[in-house]
Amino acid sequence: MFVVTSFGESHGACVGSLVDGCPAGLELNAGEVQAFLDKRQRNVLGSPRREPDKLEILSGVFEGFTTGAPICLVIWNRDVDSSAYEEIRHVPRPGHADYAARARYGGFNDYRGGGRFSGRITAGFVAAGGVAKAVLGRIGVEVAAHSLSIGRVSVGGEFTIEKVKRAYESPVRCADPEVSAKMVEEIAKAEAEGDSLGGVVEAIATGLPPGVGDPVFESLDSELAKALVSIPAVKAVGFGEGFGASALRGSENNDQFLSVDGKVSARTNRAGGVLGGLSSGMPLVVRVAFKPTPSIKREQRSVDLMSGKEVKIKLQGRFDPCVVPRAVPVVEAMCSIVLADQCIRCGLIPQVLR
Amino acid sequence: MFVVTSFGESHGACVGSLVDGCPAGLELNAGEVQAFLDKRQRNVLGSPRREPDKLEILSGVFEGFTTGAPICLVIWNRDVDSSAYEEIRHVPRPGHADYAARARYGGFNDYRGGGRFSGRITAGFVAAGGVAKAVLGRIGVEVAAHSLSIGRVSVGGEFTIEKVKRAYESPVRCADPEVSAKMVEEIAKAEAEGDSLGGVVEAIATGLPPGVGDPVFESLDSELAKALVSIPAVKAVGFGEGFGASALRGSENNDQFLSVDGKVSARTNRAGGVLGGLSSGMPLVVRVAFKPTPSIKREQRSVDLMSGKEVKIKLQGRFDPCVVPRAVPVVEAMCSIVLADQCIRCGLIPQVLR
């Protein structure tokens, strides 16, 4: 029902999203969506590419409220220099989709800046996520994300959603100021060595009533997994204990129920808020692994697809040594999109919001 | 295009799948599909429930070949005793979907044996997966799965698809006979203690050409993640290095290309055969974490939903201390279904197979 379609390329005219199925009557504060989009960018450590990323809403909003019609969200591309990509047009970069894309599209894909495979398309996801967050706000569902680890530096402890929300104060989106400083160092070190880092982002959602989702195949966790794995550079997703659950015993992993003021709750939340594809009533907790940025300034080995010969390449251009900080609002957006969709499907959000 | 819909409940008339979009002209050996379905069952360690799980093909196959029409696959339920479930009708079992399902369906869901949330519905997935495997066989794509760990016992080393295929010789579907024996012990120990175990299943697919998939949102890994997380008890999914990739540096994680007899290949396969949502041309490698069976024979705490009071329960009935061995063909089936769909979408498999 709340369906997001993505379009645009890294070095084309724009990137964008089309949001279909957003209820009518939602007061959409363009400034708030823009502010959320800015979180993907305002980053002392990020890629030197510095477009303003100004959002334009082309349709579906009238007099400040959603109309129920499709919302077309566009972020124009500026400050584009594609010259650095000319030399890799026929030499696939290790860790990138270049070679696979060439096979898929017969070489007709826009290779500049990674084209359709660029992390830049996530700007469109964040804009759509901003709309989804506004929808969810109407039923008291909050979503927030933060960096759990960058490279080998990770943060521990318990995270309430309030704490997670404050992570945006850190340039690396880490909720703990001390660990944040170490992560900043870690990135600087990798960059200095011409290398790159990955990391883990965690998202938490509160306010979800129990029973949101479906058993198969459109289950809550299935749809979240699908959306999150669609984010460029994501290699794994886990709910609650995630892979760790596989080494626990049932008696350790089961969340025992309890009754609080006549309402059912649970003593623990190892399930991460999902049971049988449905929300359990506990906070949703999902973790996403990002691989290190494949673009590095070191010499790498590849194949010249025109000659068939092995070659060595050293990438030029502007790239981010670690996408994790910028990925935090992307993960938050993706979770929000799926949750808005699921809540609409389950009838929790009416077609007209008043 | 190759779309599988699931239906049926644990203690209803049947479980089944409807497969739409299977090409016409595929010679469908019912015995082979049945044999694949048997792998989900013929298991010395499994649940004491012992139906024959006989597959019936109700439509879409004529004179031994698929017709291009929807294939309805049914596995009739027999040997059903629902009495043990009467006492938990209003007392949700920890780790199960009972409480969430009640919220979702207003208590109208079939609670017997977990109903729609039971692992039994995966019999339908396996039957559909058997059809998908036959489709993939026509273009030389092979899929196999095995147990990578059960509880804290795990197997190491390199796995070729030939080795993985032999894992079915082991009762716990482990490719290494020694580790297999330890896993058997581990399960026996947990069972003796009234407890349960989880584990990790790995699937490998070979023969996939590069370029199968799409960037977003119907990407190869997104669709795999969605399908795999739909399997009951799955809590995490990772491709290639998975979560481990987040702690590597770009220079460690990138798979350098090389040229072998004029064809592009890669020195390593940390990406697990997926880059940018497309197959990379290397084997697909995906790992799936199963939580321990939530049904255990120990006393657990819950809430009586009629009285609102906390209660203690000790489950009766027949349950498997570890679903991992039986989940191996399920993971294999799910991967096969997604790969068949993606290969059809990309035009690798024609509408009529001759």
Added chain:
Amino acid sequence: MFVVTSFGESHGACVGSLVDGCPAGLELNAGEVQAFLDKRQRNVLGSPRREPDKLEILSGVFEGFTTGAPICLVIWNRDVDSSAYEEIRHVPRPGHADYAARARYGGFNDYRGGGRFSGRITAGFVAAGGVAKAVLGRIGVEVAAHSLSIGRVSVGGEFTIEKVKRAYESPVRCADPEVSAKMVEEIAKAEAEGDSLGGVVEAIATGLPPGVGDPVFESLDSELAKALVSIPAVKAVGFGEGFGASALRGSENNDQFLSVDGKVSARTNRAGGVLGGLSSGMPLVVRVAFKPTPSIKREQRSVDLMSGKEVKIKLQGRFDPCVVPRAVPVVEAMCSIVLADQCIRCGLIPQVLR
């Protein structure tokens, strides 16, 4: 949301439907659905094939109520004699899909009795329609259909839904007893001459509030048109004045609004209850044209696809000289399925009916 998938073939094991997205908690009277299915059959004039058409509900219903899980509806085929079809295996029958199906499925389609293209598959539509009618009944929406014309005999006048519902008393489903008798004669005459007839079926739905539907492409009339044209032998669909509207002037065709007890209504209903893809609040009126049964007992010209030579054929077997009377419940069912889906999408029907 209320999605119906069809499966089965004319001379295979069964025909059936899978209904996904039916709300939980609907009291489903199997006898009522069976009675509706019987209307497709209990017909003095129909095809000599006389199966009992007994409906079996394989899933999704528990203790007399829908569970929210997919409902698998099966009607087993019996009394099947396929021998008459052997001679037309390679000789396409004029007016049938034989030749096109052979091109589509490479000759692997089940040709017996028309296979997947047989009118028999509409039994599955009617069963699903019976469920849809029960859903609609919960919000006071009623759907009924009747024969408007058979061959060149047509009925005139105004039709209330009460009058239309009584049409089932007529063997040809015509609301006017005198015209009904003429239609019976017309069919008898065509049959005696080895020929066949078509006709027009009209469906009316009352109780739909205004605003059900969407502008494009999932509009109320678009989805109705799609579903109705899916019925075998349908060649045209019109809403309200239909093709007649094209010859009217705006001043004649516009339905002027009026206020009745503070509620908006209209003086006329030339729009047939749909404006801009949404329900207008007036009764829905849709007409569907059925071509004459292509199977006739006269000599026809065709081509032997094995030799490439022109041949003459004279069909043997059991066929109905006019499908219109049996198509009436099919049209009613298809409209009900679309309306249930649209009402669920618009939030008029909750996920749990109590």
Added chain:
Amino acid sequence: MFVVTSFGESHGACVGSLVDGCPAGLELNAGEVQAFLDKRQRNVLGSPRREPDKLEILSGVFEGFTTGAPICLVIWNRDVDSSAYEEIRHVPRPGHADYAARARYGGFNDYRGGGRFSGRITAGFVAAGGVAKAVLGRIGVEVAAHSLSIGRVSVGGEFTIEKVKRAYESPVRCADPEVSAKMVEEIAKAEAEGDSLGGVVEAIATGLPPGVGDPVFESLDSELAKALVSIPAVKAVGFGEGFGASALRGSENNDQFLSVDGKVSARTNRAGGVLGGLSSGMPLVVRVAFKPTPSIKREQRSVDLMSGKEVKIKLQGRFDPCVVPRAVPVVEAMCSIVLADQCIRCGLIPQVLR
């Protein structure tokens, strides 16, 4: 596979389409698509609104070829004066969706110029249709449309696709110059009387091989019916003989097969090129009825939704006395979109066009 999503409103920033699933490698001549879009507009008789309707392609095309990525097509709105719509904000216009839309969207819909329900959104359909026509051109499928009737003036005779293509030379898109002149008069007369006209548009497609489509529910004619009924003001659709087929006998309506140079053909084409939901190999022939423009300059009766009182209104503003001439390329576009999609689904068009 070739999926078109529509967005935009009459008086918003733009109207547009997002085309997903277009094969890569299609040489897309922007001038040709623009020329097709111009046919919707360059019309001596049309609405006085005279925007240039300049198409902008925001994504999915690179160096003159499609990339396989979503193609975002935008036509910016200019020359917009919304003042005339202020007085009808709370007074629904007869024959328009105003009242239904208010019910659907709680009054939040953009009412200016009909907003989402305006015929203006068809500019986006035509742009997408231009892409579809280019795709179809690669396999020799041609689509053309013309006016069959306007008001009570209609054209008779046989129509080859060559003749139909020349209809664009007529200002009313009528293939016969004499009838064209009469239609021009008819429109002038209705306009002089402050009234409006409807009409019938016919589309023909040649070059379709037999077997394109599916039995149910995604059949060729079902999908065409759905797309065509989505065009604002369409009230009926018929294939081949359409409603006329209902009054024929089987012996008259069946198209007898014949063999021409070893290829199967038919003596007649009463089926309009569709049998059993599949293309028959004969030209596709479909007719679409447009109701008269609901906006007329005569006094009409409505209800003031704020006071609940009946009122009389006389519309101001710019409107077309007959949309049929401008609808001709829209019908052609819609048919092209559906045919491109169906041909891709059936594997007739590869994922990469070289």
